[in-house]
Amino acid sequence: MKAIRILVRNVRDGFKSVGRNLSLSIASISCITITLLIVAIALVVASNVENITKAFKEDFTIVAFIDNSIAKEQAAQIKTSIEGIGNVESVTLVDKKEVANEMKDTSDELASIIDSWSDEENPLYDTLQIKVKDSEKISKTAKDIKDIAGVVTVKYGQGIVEELLTVFKVIEKAMIVAMIALVLVTLFLIGNTIKITIFSRKREIEIMRLVGASNFSIKQPFVIEGFCLGALGSLIPIAVTLYGYTALYKHFNGHFFSPFVKLVPSEPFVYLVALILLALGVIVGMFGSYRAVRKYLKI
Amino acid sequence: MEFIKFKDVDKTYKNGVNAVYDMNLSIKKGDFVFIIGASGSGKSTMIKMLYREERPSNGEIILGGINVAKVKNSKVYKLRRKIGIVFQDFKLLPKLTVYENVAFALEIYGLPTHEVRKKVLKALDLVGLKSKTKSYPSQLSGGEQQRVAIARAIVNSPKLLICDEPTGNLDPDTSWEVMQVIKKINDLGTTIVMATHDREMVDRMKKRVIYLEDGRLVKDYEKGTYVNESN
Structure with a gap:
């Protein structure tokens, strides 16, 4: 009290x-x-x-191109194995037809060239767009992806990103x-x-x-x-x-x-x-x- | 009955100044004691040791059975609650009213408000200032301010009232009024220890006088006057 x-x-x-x-x-x-x-x-x-x-940083994306000689099922397998990499957030598969369509939108000249290709003739690659969890480790992840059989090239804006x-x-x-x-x-x-x-x-x-x-x-x-x-x-x-x-x-x-x-x-x-x-x-x-x-x- | 006892008390300040030498003294309960002496004779040091603002370098000061010298800094407040202190410069808080200034000393103990009120009004009545409760210190005369300070010092019914030149700032008539108030408090049983320069006052009061010179107790008169020592 x-x-x-x-x-x-x-x-x-x-x-x-x-x-x-x-x-x-x-x-x-x-x-x-x-x-x-x-x-x-x-x-x-x-x-x-x-x-x-x-x-x-969230916008940083790795793009992996898949060898044209391999089958569609194998491409899906590559996607799964990339998803298995620890630092990978999400993987989107964009097949070469979509890539071609995207390119057609960028200019009329390109559009006319691309229209002349048949589906089999399309020289573009199926691509995988990969988002990473930790952007600091992006180059290491890119390297891991490159090591997977069937992946031809990997791009993530090397140099600029670093x-x-x-x-x-x-x-x-x-x-x-x-x-x-x-x-x-x-x-x-x-x-x-x-x-x-x-x-x-x-x-x-x-x-x-x-x-x-x-x-x-x-x-x-x-x-x-x-x-x-x-x-x-x-x-x-x-x-x-x-x-x-x-x-x-x-x-x-x-x-x-x-x-x-x-x-x-x-x-x-x-x-x-x-x-x-x-x-x-x-x-x-x-x-x-x-x-x-x-x-x-x-x- | 012995109430205050100084036993072989020495005080040397940190800067090497010796303020009090070898002081032995005993004061009975209910006594009225003047401490006189020139400036620098050790009066203030003696008084400060009594309320434990300073510690003696050697010796014991017993106050109501407690060795004041041994009281810890953090426990000094318990000692202060048992004594009242009055200063030359009143030490009132200018932004508080008379009532608040006196109540201040009780509120810190956590007393219920109605008891605070009862005691404050009783103390103010004793010093004759019951009608000024709502005034601020700046609206009062010097003598009235000192009476407020006295009311604050006695509101907690202390056994000892220490006064350090209480009339130093007052004219003779006002001094006499203040002294009558202090005498009244003494008559009610409170022991008074007062350091003063006021020669005339000491002569008129005819109380015990302790005379200090250069930090030594040189004379102690039972019903002495200042006149005695000056001869």
């Missing part, structure tokens, strides 16, 4: 202090707001870049480093502003100690105050994310200029970002307060 009464009073005092020290509270809250806004933008950009690279993969890797690493740096800067900035807020109340802490408040009961209202500051500071960034990104997504119809550059769908993405922002604000607020008060307590 006693503990609950103390807790209730500390919660009350924590909230009251935000209003009582209004100017410093506003300073803290705006600092948190600005840093969290930057974090929100970074999160949105990073997630979209990741989404785009992922979409690119280069793209390297670029993506660099982008991913840079994103991770940037995010970590940003979160650290946020922690530091918010922590420091809250420190200043509390340092200005050294006297209050001193008096609390003199009248016999335990270290725990001194810390509690300040930590609750830090919680309030963090929560209030994350309101605007959360609103900007929720409404801003949703509006952006709708405005661009889910694509960023080109249909290949797909944006992350706004739901549930925005809620996740909002949650991260709130958690970041609240945790840093509480932890910052806790550390600042500790400085004034003899422990």
Whole structure:
């Protein structure tokens, strides 16, 4: 009962202090707001870049051509054995008639030539279009496919794919480093502003100690105050994310200029970002307060 | 009955300054004791050791059966709850009302609100400020502010009230008023230990006087006055 009464009073005092020290509270809250806004933008950009690279990687396809001299049943067998390779996601068989039809669509000259072939004369190959699970291992998978008897050639954009993969890797690493740096800067900035807020109340802490408040009961209202500051500071960034990104997504119809550059769908993405922002604000607020008060307590 | 006992107490600060030497002293329950001496004579150090803001370098300070020197930092609050402290600069929180300032000292114990209210009003009544509960410290005179501080110090009915130059910032008339309040508290049974510079006050009160000089206890008068030592 006693503990609950103390807790209730500390919660009350924590909230009251935000209003009582209004100017410093506003300073803290705006600092948190600005840093969290930057974090929100970074999160949105990073997630979209990741989404785009992922979409690119999913589009990587291996094309295997099957020897024309072998029978249809054997082609099916080759398909099954390719499907047996660990890294293979799916295999589609496109026979040479379909390939010819596809080629006819590309130009009239080609169409007239191709039309002159009979089915037996068609020099094209039956092809297998293979999607892989892990694009990093695409060259190894291509090699495995090439080793299967009856496969003539294997193509997967050798050279370009490797280069793209390297670029993506660099982008991913840079994103991770940037995010970590940003979160650290946020922690530091918010922590420091809250420190200043509390340092200005050294006297209050001193008096609390003199009248016999335990270290725990001194810390509690300040930590609750830090919680309030963090929560209030994350309101605007959360609103900007929720409404801003949703509006952006709708405005661009889910694509960023080109249909290949797909944006992350706004739901549930925005809620996740909002949650991260709130958690970041609240945790840093509480932890910052806790550390600042500790400085004034003899422990 | 012995309430406070200083036994061979020395205090050397970290910077090498010797503040108190070889102090032996005993104070009875219900006593009213003045500690006087020039600035730097060790008054404040002595008082700070009593409420465990400082630890003695050597010796024992027994307060109501507890060796204050041995109280851990994390347990100091338990000691502070048994004593009241009044300072020269009042140490009131400017953003709290008179009532809140006094209630503050009780709320941290988790007392129910109706009991807090009862005790706060009783303490404010004792110092004659029951009508000012809703005022803020800045709206009060110096003497009134000090009376609020006294109310806060005694609201928990401590056995000991420590005063560190409580009248240092007040004019003589106001000082006398504040002193009457403290005397009233003493008459109700609370032991008072007061460091002061106020010569006139000590003369008028005719209470026990402990005179410090360069960190040593040089004179101890049962019903002494400041006049005695200055001769």
